[in-house]
Structures are given as C-alpha cells and as structure tokens.
Amino acid sequence: MRISMKNKLPVMFLIFWITTTAVLAGAPVQPGDRIAIVGNTFADQLRIHGYLETLLLQYTADKPVSIRNLGWGGDMLTARDRPTNFPSEEETLTAHRTDVIIACFGLGESFAGEERIAAFKSDLQAFIASHAGKKYNGKSEVRLVLVSPIAYEDLGDITPAKEKRNRELAAYTRAMGEVASDAHVPFVDLYTPSLYLMNDPTGPNLTTNGIHLNRYGYWAMGKSFFDQLTVSNQMHGHEPWRLAIDAEAATASARGVKISEVETSDTAVIFMVTETSTPSLPPPTDQPLPPQMQFNRDTLRVERLKPGMYQLAVDDQRVASATAEVWAAGVPIDSSPAHHAAEKLRAAINDKNLQFTYSWKALNQVHIVGERRTSPSGKELPREVIESSELANQRDSTLHRAIELKARRWRISRIEK
Structure with missing residues (x-):
C-alpha cells in the first residue's frame, strides 16, 4: 500500500532541494578524510549494505576516504550503553584518527512525540558540545555532520498511525536542521527524499517494517546521502x-x-x-x-x-x-x-x-x-x-x-x- 501520487513532490523541486541543502551544509566530506559513522540502526546497517561507502570510495579513489562504522542498533543521543572491557567510542575515534563524524539520530527520539522537541534539540546541542575542540586526528578539530531519520513508509496494516508518525519525523528533522544551522554544522536531510520515493507507487518498498531500510532502500537512499555529502566539493560527483x-x-x-x-x-x-x-x-x-x-x-x-x-x-x-x-x-x-x-x-x-x-x-x-x-x-x-x-x-x-x-x-x- 502506497501514499497517493497527489502528494508527490515535483522532480525538479527535489533535484533543486538536494543540491541546495548540500551546498548550504558545506558538503564536509573531502578526499582523504577519515570518517566515523555513529548513531542508530540506520547507521549500524550502513555497514552491511555498503552502498554509501562504495560511492564515497569510488569517487575519492586517488585519495581514498577511510570509514569506521560505530553505529549501534537502538542508539539514541541519551541512551548509548556499551559492553564492558571493549574500547570506548572516544578511544576508537582516536585510534582511527577521525576527521569527520557522521551522526545519525532522531528516529528513536521521535517516538517521544512533538512535545519533546525542545529536549531533543537540547540533547543535540549537548552532543555537538561533547565533541567541540576534540582533535581525534591529533592535529585539527573534528568536523560533525548531522543526519536526519528517514520517513515512515506506508506498508498497510503493519504500519499504523502513518500520518502522525510522519508529522513527528518531519518535526524532528526540522529541529535537527535548526540545531545544525545554529551550530554551523552540516546537515543531511534524508526525510524529504525518502518520503518522495515512498510516495511514488513505482518500485519496491524501501523498508522492511516502515522504519528500517531494506537492501533496495539502502541502495536508493545511498545516492541521495552521497550527493548531499559531496555535491559542492571539488571531487567529481557521480x-x-x-x-x-x-x-x-x-x-x-x-x-x-x-x-x-x-x-x-x-x-x-x-x-x-x-x-x-x-x-x-x-x-x-x-x-x-x-x-x-x-x-x-x-x-x-x-x-x-x-x-x-x-x-x-x-x-x-x-x-x-x-x-x-x-x-x-x-x-x-x-x-x-x-x-x-x-x-x-x-x-x-x-x-x-x-x-x-x-x-x-x-x-x-x-x-x-x-x-x-x-x-x-x-x-x-x-x-x-x-x-x-x-x-x-x-x-x-x-x-x-x-x-x-x-x-x-x-x-x-x-x-x-
């Protein structure tokens, strides 16, 4: 079951939106960057599909990026428990000599509803502050990128309260964009392009359960993610x-x-x-x-x-x-x-x-x-x-x-x- 085509964004607007968002965000990924990905299940599952990383590596071939995925299923900004006797996140970021942290949050937090938006923004600000001044690479301050959740896909009876969930996800995406703008941190909005694809009746479903991308979903969203990370760089875009x-x-x-x-x-x-x-x-x-x-x-x-x-x-x-x-x-x-x-x-x-x-x-x-x-x-x-x-x-x-x-x-x- 799909949302009606009457809600679909015009193609040219979507292309303009993707380009403008990435340019305003500063397109932070550069050839040779050592990147760490942190965040929730969306971040965690990037590592087993590999589409985004393959695109980034293909187009920095002369000076390749290096990526470590520290994502953890179910992670939220204030709930990130880890096992004992394993390296800490900070130790791992330092060992990788991390230049850029790509942080994927907002899905788990959105279940608290729109009344918790202010708390979410405060938690995001605290997350940004926790990395301020840190030089994991030993020479320069780490750069951050905030990444929004995807939209909620209509899969019929197994995905109830679709309109409410997408209102909440849209609100959390806007909040993340506001925090990123205020902190001068690049922001990748995956909510809008994912909603656009979900609204199109052509093609496979993007998710397994409305919120977790399947293999096709990671392939489809990987291109938008890549474009927003690199479009204004000197790298040759794909x-x-x-x-x-x-x-x-x-x-x-x-x-x-x-x-x-x-x-x-x-x-x-x-x-x-x-x-x-x-x-x-x-x-x-x-x-x-x-x-x-x-x-x-x-x-x-x-x-x-x-x-x-x-x-x-x-x-x-x-x-x-x-x-x-x-x-x-x-x-x-x-x-x-x-x-x-x-x-x-x-x-x-x-x-x-x-x-x-x-x-x-x-x-x-x-x-x-x-x-x-x-x-x-x-x-x-x-x-x-x-x-x-x-x-x-x-x-x-x-x-x-x-x-x-x-x-x-x-x-x-x-x-x-």
Whole structure:
C-alpha cells in the first residue's frame, strides 16, 4: 500500500532541494578524510549494505576516504550503553584518527512525540558540545555532520498511525536542521527524499517494517546521502554513464566513458569503451524503478538498428538483450565486467566492516562478564579484538586497489529470438 501520487513532490523541486541543502551544509566530506559513522540502526546497517561507502570510495579513489562504522542498533543521543572491557567510542575515534563524524539520530527520539522537541534539540546541542575542540586526528578539530531519520513508509496494516508518525519525523528533522544551522554544522536531510520515493507507487518498498531500510532502500537512499555529502566539493560527483550509438552513421557520444573505433554491419555494432569514471552500482532488484532511480542507472542507447533482437556482450561476456526498438529507447547496463567489479568492491568493503565489528562490538557478552570469561575462548577475546582491528586496517588499506578503469570491447549482435 502506497501514499497517493497527489502528494508527490515535483522532480525538479527535489533535484533543486538536494543540491541546495548540500551546498548550504558545506558538503564536509573531502578526499582523504577519515570518517566515523555513529548513531542508530540506520547507521549500524550502513555497514552491511555498503552502498554509501562504495560511492564515497569510488569517487575519492586517488585519495581514498577511510570509514569506521560505530553505529549501534537502538542508539539514541541519551541512551548509548556499551559492553564492558571493549574500547570506548572516544578511544576508537582516536585510534582511527577521525576527521569527520557522521551522526545519525532522531528516529528513536521521535517516538517521544512533538512535545519533546525542545529536549531533543537540547540533547543535540549537548552532543555537538561533547565533541567541540576534540582533535581525534591529533592535529585539527573534528568536523560533525548531522543526519536526519528517514520517513515512515506506508506498508498497510503493519504500519499504523502513518500520518502522525510522519508529522513527528518531519518535526524532528526540522529541529535537527535548526540545531545544525545554529551550530554551523552540516546537515543531511534524508526525510524529504525518502518520503518522495515512498510516495511514488513505482518500485519496491524501501523498508522492511516502515522504519528500517531494506537492501533496495539502502541502495536508493545511498545516492541521495552521497550527493548531499559531496555535491559542492571539488571531487567529481557521480553521474551515470550515458552511451549513444547511431548504427547507420557509425557515430557515438558518451558521458562517463569514451567511445572509439565504431564499426557497423547489418548484424552487429562493435566499438571500444574506455572507462573514465566508475560505473553506477546495480540496483538490488529486478522490479521496475521510479523514474528518478531509473535515471541513475548506466544506459546504452543504439539508434537505427535493423529490426530484430540484439544482444550486448562486453569482452565476450553477455550483458543485456533487447529488440532494436528497445535499444533505441535506451537499455540499462548493470552487469558489465565493470559493474561486477563495483559489486566486488562493495563486498570487500562489507568484509572490512565485519572485521571492524568484531573489534568494536561484543557479540556474546557471556565471554566478557559471564560464566565463560575464564574459558579458553573468553581468555582469547582480548587478543581477538586486537587482531580483528588489525585485519580491518589491512583490508582498508587495499580497498582503493579494487577500482580499476579499463578499455573494453563492446559488441551488439543480432540474434535469433
């Protein structure tokens, strides 16, 4: 069940809003930054999906960022309990030499209702003050970024009080923006773009239960998150690949790649594609996507093919098939060798995050303060914590090597249906 399309924001307004918000916020993430993510379940689950981190790493490849996710399911500004005998948050921020803290709060706090807005703002101010003047990197004051909660998705009977919850979430988002503005702290509003996507009847649900994003939700929101963190930086922002071929004239145009050596015949079009930017991450769904999400996919358009069915192969690997008519309109390209490499990078990022999790979270408290603390596994835990942290550092240092742009041979061949 979806909210009516009559509530949908105009596309151009959304694009303007995303750009303006990030520019006003100062777009704090810079190449080479050492970043820590703190906050609630939304923050915690970023580490197992990896879409935001992959985007940031792809577009700082020459001077890569380094990210540690300290998110904890259920965290709120004033409720952040931690297990005993593990490194504290401040110790971890210092060990990572943190330049930037991205703080995701507001969802848990919003359940207190609009009457607790003033208290929430006071807690946010205290959070900002707690990091004021801290030099976790040993040289400069840490920079903060505040991130709003997402909207509440309409999933029918399992998501009651939808209008009330979104009023509250909108109010807490506004409050967070006000505190950020007063403190001159960058602010990322994920409430507005998530509500926009939830209002569109096209595409999969974004959440599992109205408040927690699923894999598709993290893919969809990762792009908005990335744009707001980087749009006014000197970094090259990500734009999807756009390839266009005229099969009769043997001419081509492109964005994100360079096309050369175009050869055409009655049954095939062959050309070289030199990758000048990394590919877009494939959507984790086969369902139709909303127009703005479809626009973010890499696309190849081939005009004036003779009627028939055609298959695209990249370096002899099958990628996509469609009729000449569909190719003329444009076909999403999500499974080329470059796209497989991007997914491999995301998997490596998720593995690095898992190793860090072992050094940061107690997965079984009984080994720390319970009956197994004197067992062989309990006695080994301190050493394993240190080793897991070292493994995370080792994996982190090699992630940028996974980004390799190549020249590849693309071939569109006529096939039998």
